[in-house]
Amino acid sequence: MTKSSIQEPTFLILTALAAGPQHGYGIMTDVASISGDRVRLRAGTLYAALDRLRADGVVDVDREEIVDGRLRRYYKLTPPGAQLLAAEAARLSANAKAATNRLRRHAAGAAGMVRAAGAAMARGAA
Amino acid sequence: MNGEGALERRFRRLLAWYPAEHRRTYAEEMIGVLLASAPSGRKRPSPAEALDLIGGGLQARLRRLGTWFADPSWPDALAVGSVALPVIVLTSLAVNYLQGVVTWYGLAGLSDFYLPALAIALPPLLALRYRPAAAIAALVAAGWFTFPLVKYSGLSGYFDPLEAGYCAALLVEAIALAVSPGPRRALVIMGWRTWLVLCTAGAALGFASLCYHWALPTWLAALLVIAFLSAVATWLAATLPRQVPSRLLLVLAIPAGPAAVWTVGYLTGTYAAFLSYTLPYLAPDLLLACLVAAMAWKVRRREATKLPDKLAG
Numbered sequence: 216m217t218k219s220s221i222q223e224p225t226f227l228i229l230t231a232l233a234a235g236p237q238h239g240y241g242i243m244t245d246v247a248s249i250s251g252d253r254v255r256l257r258a259g260t261l262y263a264a265l266d267r268l269r270a271d272g273v274v275d276v277d278r279e280e281i282v283d284g285r286l287r288r289y290y291k292l293t294p295p296g297a298q299l300l301a302a303e304a305a306r307l308s309a310n311a312k313a314a315t316n317r318l319r320r321h322a323a324g325a326a327g328m329v330r331a332a333g334a335a336m337a338r339g340a341a
Numbered sequence: 342m343n344g345e346g347a348l349e350r351r352f353r354r355l356l357a358w359y360p361a362e363h364r365r366t367y368a369e370e371m372i373g374v375l376l377a378s379a380p381s382g383r384k385r386p387s388p389a390e391a392l393d394l395i396g397g398g399l400q401a402r403l404r405r406l407g408t409w410f411a412d413p414s415w416p417d418a419l420a421v422g423s424v425a426l427p428v429i430v431l432t433s434l435a436v437n438y439l440q441g442v443v444t445w446y447g448l449a450g451l452s453d454f455y456l457p458a459l460a461i462a463l464p465p466l467l468a469l470r471y472r473p474a475a476a477i478a479a480l481v482a483a484g485w486f487t488f489p490l491v492k493y494s495g496l497s498g499y500f501d502p503l504e505a506g507y508c509a510a511l512l513v514e515a516i517a518l519a520v521s522p523g524p525r526r527a528l529v530i531m532g533w534r535t536w537l538v539l540c541t542a543g544a545a546l547g548f549a550s551l552c553y554h555w556a557l558p559t560w561l562a563a564l565l566v567i568a569f570l571s572a573v574a575t576w577l578a579a580t581l582p583r584q585v586p587s588r589l590l591l592v593l594a595i596p597a598g599p600a601a602v603w604t605v606g607y608l609t610g611t612y613a614a615f616l617s618y619t620l621p622y623l624a625p626d627l628l629l630a631c632l633v634a635a636m637a638w639k640v641r642r643r644e645a646t647k648l649p650d651k652l653a654g
Contacts, residue, residue: 259395262371
């Protein structure tokens with residue numbers, strides 16, 4: 216669907232919307248919660264992303280409400296948006312799995328080297 | 342005024358960085374979110390919030406500019422440009438030639454008439470059958486006009502606006518023929534009224550060289566030229582399908598710059614003296630040429646890949 220990966224804030228916005236339609240402030244708090252407070256979106260960044268995602272057909276408006284005299288617009292993930300998020304999640308998951316496997320081998324290799332060095336030292340002492 | 346009212350007013354002022362269309366869609370919603378996320382009692386946006394809104398506004402403006410440049414009507418605008426430029430230049434040259442016949446001042450010579458006419462007329466005719474070869478021919482002709490410009494002007498700041506105009510027209514012609522469907526498409530888009538506007542503009546350009554004895558003040562000459570260009574642009578825009586005119590006018594503005602300088606020089610009767618000031622007037626032309634070349638590159642790239650990478654980021 217796309218040639219390159221999506222950026223983290225976009226990924227987190229789509230992840231927030233995967234749970235169901237949310238309004239702007241709800242997305243901001245949900246993104247902070249999903250990322251363990253590591254990513255805190257501001258309004259300018261959020262609405263730049265929402266505008267782009269709406270133009271690309273990834274996100275759409277679900278409904279509008281007036282709460283305390285203020286407009287509250289709920290956004291939802293579209294079917295292509297869900298597809299995009301699924302593909303990106305699979306890609307990240309595959310990368311994470313590859314990294315974990317290699318780190319495990321790396322750790323095993325390092326432990327083996329330590330053991331071999333220890334054995335060599337013991338032989339030398341004998 | 343209470344704290345929230347002051348804060349809202351300041352947020353609204355920051356939202357002015359966004360394009361009007363974006364504000365119409367999101368401003369009320371953004372104000373709600375901004376106020377909901379601000380700590381109570383705050384009267385001013387934090388520097389981080391202000392920077393985020395300014396950055397978001399500039400990003401939205403750039404995105405709209407990018408959309409304007411990526412519009413699918415660009416090839417049509419360039420196709421019309423590939424015909425419009427030769428029509429204007431050839432009509433102007435024809436008026437000059439007729440002026441020589443009627444006034445018996447002497448007929449225009451090889452370098453004044455036949456070579457420019459041939460250089461500008463040949464590429465679009467060639468493009469009816471061999472478009473890539475026509476683009477190369479226009480590029481070669483542009484180089485041919487550039488050579489004396491560079492050779493005789495050097496770094497002195499002296500540029501003949503007429504030759505600079507030919508140069509710009511041929512360069513734009515080369516770009517237009519390289520990335521657009523070319524004259525065949527233009528003939529479908531252009532109606533008789535478009536032809537009439539283009540011929541009128543060309544005739545007026547040719548007629549200006551008769552008016553050197555008017556010796557108008559520079560400001561009046563400049564005003565006349567600007568008023569005429571605005572009238573032509575408005576009239577031309579009314580004869581073409583929506584989306585095409587703004588892009589076509591940007592393309593035509595590149596050779597229109599030197600042509601306007603040349604015309605002002607004639608209307609003031611100080612053509613020779615005016616030339617020494619020409620170079621600074623050509624700077625916006627270079628900028629426009631860069632913009633059109635960037636757009637042409639984008640059109641070419643989109644056509645080549647046919648897979649817009651829209652969803653990234």
